[in-house]
Amino acid sequence: MNDLIPIVNKLQDVFSTIGSDTVDLPQIIVVGSQSSGKSSVLENIVQRDFLPRGNGIVTRRPLVLQLVNIQASEDSKPVEYGEFLHTSDQKFTDFSEIRKEIEAETARVAGQNKGISRSPIHLKIFSPNVLNLTLVDLPGLTKIPIGDQPTDIEKQTRSLQNIQNKCSIILAVSPANVDLVNSESLKLAKQVDSEGKRTIGVLTKLDLMDAGTNALEVLTGRVIPLKLGFIGVVNRSQQDIIGNKPMTEALKAESEFFKRHSAYRSIASRCGTPFLTKILNHILMNHIRERLPDMKARINSLISQTTQELLSYGDPVLDEKTNKGALVLKLITKFSNDFVSSIDGTALDISTKELCGGARIYYIFNNIFGAALESISPCGNLSVQDIRTAIRNSTGPRPSLFVPEIAFDLLVKPQILLLEQPSLRCVELVHEELTKICHSSGNQELGRYPRLHAKLVEVVSDLLRERLNPTSSYVESLISIQRAYVNTNHPDFIGGAGAMSDLVRKSEKKRREFEKLNRRANMGGNMTHISPLSGPSISSKDESQDGSPLSDKESSGSKDLGLQNGISNNAWAQRESFLTYFFGAGNKSDRTILPDQPLPNRNGTSAKTGIDMGELERKLDNGAIVDDAIHLTDREEMEIQLIRSLITSYFNLVRKTIQDLVPKAIMHLLVNYSRESVQNRLVSELYKEELFVDLLQEDENLASRRQNCKTMLDVYRKAFEIMNEAM
Numbered sequence: 001m002n003d004l005i006p007i008v009n010k011l012q013d014v015f016s017t018i019g020s021d022t023v024d025l026p027q028i029i030v031v032g033s034q035s036s037g038k039s040s041v042l043e044n045i046v047q048r049d050f051l052p053r054g055n056g057i058v059t060r061r062p063l064v065l066q067l068v069n070i071q072a073s074e075d076s077k078p079v080e081y082g083e084f085l086h087t088s089d090q091k092f093t094d095f096s097e098i099r100k101e102i103e104a105e106t107a108r109v110a111g112q113n114k115g116i117s118r119s120p121i122h123l124k125i126f127s128p129n130v131l132n133l134t135l136v137d138l139p140g141l142t143k144i145p146i147g148d149q150p151t152d153i154e155k156q157t158r159s160l161q162n163i164q165n166k167c168s169i170i171l172a173v174s175p176a177n178v179d180l181v182n183s184e185s186l187k188l189a190k191q192v193d194s195e196g197k198r199t200i201g202v203l204t205k206l207d208l209m210d211a212g213t214n215a216l217e218v219l220t221g222r223v224i225p226l227k228l229g230f231i232g233v234v235n236r237s238q239q240d241i242i243g244n245k246p247m248t249e250a251l252k253a254e255s256e257f258f259k260r261h262s263a264y265r266s267i268a269s270r271c272g273t274p275f276l277t278k279i280l281n282h283i284l285m286n287h288i289r290e291r292l293p294d295m296k297a298r299i300n301s302l303i304s305q306t307t308q309e310l311l312s313y314g315d316p317v318l319d320e321k322t323n324k325g326a327l328v329l330k331l332i333t334k335f336s337n338d339f340v341s342s343i344d345g346t347a348l349d350i351s352t353k354e355l356c357g358g359a360r361i362y363y364i365f366n367n368i369f370g371a372a373l374e375s376i377s378p379c380g381n382l383s384v385q386d387i388r389t390a391i392r393n394s395t396g397p398r399p400s401l402f403v404p405e406i407a408f409d410l411l412v413k414p415q416i417l418l419l420e421q422p423s424l425r426c427v428e429l430v431h432e433e434l435t436k437i438c439h440s441s442g443n444q445e446l447g448r449y450p451r452l453h454a455k456l457v458e459v460v461s462d463l464l465r466e467r468l469n470p471t472s473s474y475v476e477s478l479i480s481i482q483r484a485y486v487n488t489n490h491p492d493f494i495g496g497a498g499a500m501s502d503l504v505r506k507s508e509k510k511r512r513e514f515e516k517l518n519r520r521a522n523m524g525g526n527m528t529h530i531s532p533l534s535g536p537s538i539s540s541k542d543e544s545q546d547g548s549p550l551s552d553k554e555s556s557g558s559k560d561l562g563l564q565n566g567i568s569n570n571a572w573a574q575r576e577s578f579l580t581y582f583f584g585a586g587n588k589s590d591r592t593i594l595p596d597q598p599l600p601n602r603n604g605t606s607a608k609t610g611i612d613m614g615e616l617e618r619k620l621d622n623g624a625i626v627d628d629a630i631h632l633t634d635r636e637e638m639e640i641q642l643i644r645s646l647i648t649s650y651f652n653l654v655r656k657t658i659q660d661l662v663p664k665a666i667m668h669l670l671v672n673y674s675r676e677s678v679q680n681r682l683v684s685e686l687y688k689e690e691l692f693v694d695l696l697q698e699d700e701n702l703a704s705r706r707q708n709c710k711t712m713l714d715v716y717r718k719a720f721e722i723m724n725e726a727m
Ligand SMILES: Nc1nc2c(ncn2[C@@H]2O[C@H](COP(=O)(O)OP(=O)(O)OP(=O)(O)O)[C@@H](O)[C@H]2O)c(=O)[nH]1
Pocket: 032, 033, 034, 035, 036, 037, 038, 039, 040, 041, 053, 054, 056, 057, 058, 059, 139, 140, 141, 204, 205, 206, 207, 208, 233, 234, 235, 236, 237, 238, 239, 241
């Protein structure tokens, strides 16, 4: 426990191998503005010339200087030497060589032109003339960039002053010939050590103060209260350096200066470099003693953290002993189990934040696909014109007796086709979902083996892709099947008679309402006669905004919109019952010019209607729908209503079937198939001896992280041993 400084030196050496500052070591850090005399102080402490000197910024990399006291040799010959960490065991007995090595090493990392670097140079000096000390000389605080220095040189040099570390003692060097208020080092020290507990002030250049002035007040702690006090020193002047004034003489001169100076005489024993060295040694020893238990605890916890981290990386796999086949098989099984359990919703790490895996497939079926089908309007895209044209085309040259079945067939099939696109999209969405599940399967274990993971994903993606086409084709044929045969015998289909009686029922109701209104109007003495004739009739202009005269949800003719807009009321005024009207031959109540009227003669306008014959022919030649038909005949209105009612009913039952069958098909052909064959497929594709080495290639980052971790652990263990020896 007597000398703890070598312990810190050893720790410093050990930690320098990992370049880590995870453990704050007790050290003395020399801070000061440029040319304040930092290097001179260090040289005085070592009592040797060994630091680079020159104009401007000379110290450009931190210098960790470990002073080790050794016994003088028996013949009293000097045995002083220096050793750099970067030159391993090379002993530098010539101190001018040490200077050159510092210069070369600085230039190697920080460049030739005044640039700075935070990577430290470690130098050990063994000498009988030094006390054990660890000092760090830092690049001086610089304000204006020169040479290769970056524009933020001030910020950089400040950040280099690693004095936040509570373990460091700050040796704040200030020249006495400059007002102390402007001392950069003291300002900096104050920022991190406001109570002045770990700052020791050094006043240089006392010999350069103006005649008649002195720094006694400062040195006796009456100006700035630092707990560790201020110590005055006198270093060699530039002139002394140029003249190669020996260090021993310089130290003697320094001692004389204090003894002779009228102001400092009384405190001469507490001034000068020897006193500074002694104090620093003492302070550092105490400081280390204080910090040691904390350091030990810190290193202990670092050891357990790093051990944990190392364990998390696992052992390297590719040694001879590893059973690679068993490992590949285990990882394949884990991956496919993950895939399956994600689909089944039995995974252990199920998210509570968002839908995942199988639940998303359910969501696709019910919410996305279901909603898409529901949003299709059975007759939304069929205009009155379309329906009427279809009816006419399907009856050929004769007027129909009954509602033409062919027209219904003709119209309903394209409507069924509307179900195809959402059904195929549903297949795609489930396929995408399965691909996502596959990407997130086995992530934890397989993070170590990126190649194996990539291969597993590739094989499963291929499997899913293979299943995509058959599933889509099957779904397509489900729609084709529905279109192939329109089963008007389906028990859920309203049928012709059903649709008709529905219409009759509603029309009756409507008629009764009109009668009621008329009666009320007559009773009230109101002479206005509400005639059913005044009601609107279906025309292309009557269509609702989406082009449909009927609501989307019009189901089996259950809505009355068709009647309100559809059946012209004069039908009721002129006929006793709808059925007699519909099946009767009489259809003479046309309210507009219609093509089933007698065609006008070829050479001019029709005598009866005045219609332009040429215009009609042109339309016919252009394939235009036969007339502009703003108004429909009553019979046409009825037919259109009926057809709409039939299409809606039939479409609804097909939609229900598709809504039921598509998810079943997808589950069977895509989801369950891949779920059941994933393991086999993976084994047959990847469980091949010749692939094992490649598949089990570790992630390079992980391997290097493991190596780093091992190195750190070794260092921490070594540091722990060193400290155990000390305590
Ligand atoms: N007269 C006299 N000159 C001194 C004293 N201390 C330092 N000097 C001179 O001041 C100049 C700068 O001293 P350095 O020790 O190189 O200063 P530094 O703080 O290490 O400089 P950088 O490393 O460049 O930041 C040199 O010429 C020294 O000789 C002193 O106490 N008295």
